[in-house]
Amino acid sequence: MNTQEQIAVDWKAVREQFPALRNRTYLNTATYGQLPAMSSQAAVEHFARRDRLACADFLSWFDELEPLRTNIGRLIGASAGDIAFISNASQALGLVMGGIDWQEGDEILTLEHEFPNQLYAAQCIPGVRGVISRPAEIQESITDRTRLAVLSTVNYTSGLRPDLEPIVRHLHSRGALVYLDGTQSVGALRIDCAELQPDFLAVDAYKWLLSPNGAGFLYVRPDVRRWLRPNVIGWRSDKDWHSVENLHHGAPRFSDTAEKYEGGMLPFPSLFAMKESVQLLVDLGMDAIEARVLELAAKLREELLALGGSAYPTLGGNFLESQILLMRLPEVDSSQLAKRLQEQEIHVSARREYLRVSPHFYNDESDVEEFVGAVKAYL
Numbered sequence: 001m002n003t004q005e006q007i008a009v010d011w012k013a014v015r016e017q018f019p020a021l022r023n024r025t026y027l028n029t030a031t032y033g034q035l036p037a038m039s040s041q042a043a044v045e046h047f048a049r050r051d052r053l054a055c056a057d058f059l060s061w062f063d064e065l066e067p068l069r070t071n072i073g074r075l076i077g078a079s080a081g082d083i084a085f086i087s088n089a090s091q092a093l094g095l096v097m098g099g100i101d102w103q104e105g106d107e108i109l110t111l112e113h114e115f116p117n118q119l120y121a122a123q124c125i126p127g128v129r130g131v132i133s134r135p136a137e138i139q140e141s142i143t144d145r146t147r148l149a150v151l152s153t154v155n156y157t158s159g160l161r162p163d164l165e166p167i168v169r170h171l172h173s174r175g176a177l178v179y180l181d182g183t184q185s186v187g188a189l190r191i192d193c194a195e196l197q198p199d200f201l202a203v204d205a206y207k208w209l210l211s212p213n214g215a216g217f218l219y220v221r222p223d224v225r226r227w228l229r230p231n232v233i234g235w236r237s238d239k240d241w242h243s244v245e246n247l248h249h250g251a252p253r254f255s256d257t258a259e260k261y262e263g264g265m266l267p268f269p270s271l272f273a274m275k276e277s278v279q280l281l282v283d284l285g286m287d288a289i290e291a292r293v294l295e296l297a298a299k300l301r302e303e304l305l306a307l308g309g310s311a312y313p314t315l316g317g318n319f320l321e322s323q324i325l326l327m328r329l330p331e332v333d334s335s336q337l338a339k340r341l342q343e344q345e346i347h348v349s350a351r352r353e354y355l356r357v358s359p360h361f362y363n364d365e366s367d368v369e370e371f372v373g374a375v376k377a378y379l
Helices: 003-007 011-015 037-053 058-064 066-076 089-099 116-121 135-141 164-173 268-284 286-306 334-343 365-378
Strands: 083-085 107-111 129-133 146-152 177-181 200-204 216-220 325-328 349-351 354-357
Touching (some): 037 268, 066 083, 066 216, 066 268, 089 116, 089 200, 089 216, 107 116, 107 135, 116 146, 129 135, 135 164, 146 164, 164 177, 268 286, 286 325, 286 354, 286 365, 334 349
Parallel strands (some): 107 129, 107 146
Antiparallel strands (some): 083 216, 325 354, 349 354
């Protein structure tokens, strides 16, 4: 994206959509994203509609979420049929783990310091060996027994963003499946499933997709859907579930789309809110959003390094630029600093003895100045 296209976005006007940002400096989207007013209103309007119509139109609710599937596909380089709605990333991982026909001696590969979902998954299937690799050694850790790799697109504690393209390509060449958790990047950084070709991409939308808890999605690659069996079974498992006056009785006849993994009713208030948030991202464009968040992250990194800060070590490996910073200041207890800043309505986090700072596109240069000024005063 060129500079003129970036200038075309009125970031100040965008920021006005986020009431939680008034009178505070919020640099903590890696913990929670903030809701735009239009998203909160969508949930309110859904409840008002329930009262007004007594839920007589409930089948139309499903149809009205189809544009959300389409827009998610636009964000990640996929089609609407590739998208299943989920309530959280744990549900998505459980669906994948439960749908694989595991064999004795299979291996699940993940990285050290990964999100607990991935670490637990690598160690909870009887007869399956969990392999926990250092980021710089992941290629060497892949074997002919590697059945599944569970990896984050951006690490939740360190902010490290591995270059996934060669890793995914090598895993596939060895016959392994690839499950990516994009919760800490999708909505801030670009990803193209058509190019990257993961088998699965799960995103809990309450962080960078700026949505309420209970909203999220799982991308399942079309060829994988031919064999991955659903393990959440409900009245919507049959492809003719719309025919509520005469629901199919008997073994479910699954559709070809990822919708077959949803099973039953959906968390409509959260998803209607997510619909508005994702529409905002689509309207802004992921090129502009990524450029904005990386620009803000670079400014924060520069300021903290100037104060004597040291970044979380990469320990080797091939990493891309990330919007999540982990910095440690000399002779400073990061946890105490984070608490002191919060008392001043400046929100960041502490992780692994480092200060974690995570700007989104709704932040601006005044947030950087306010945060840096408070840190200088603390020092």
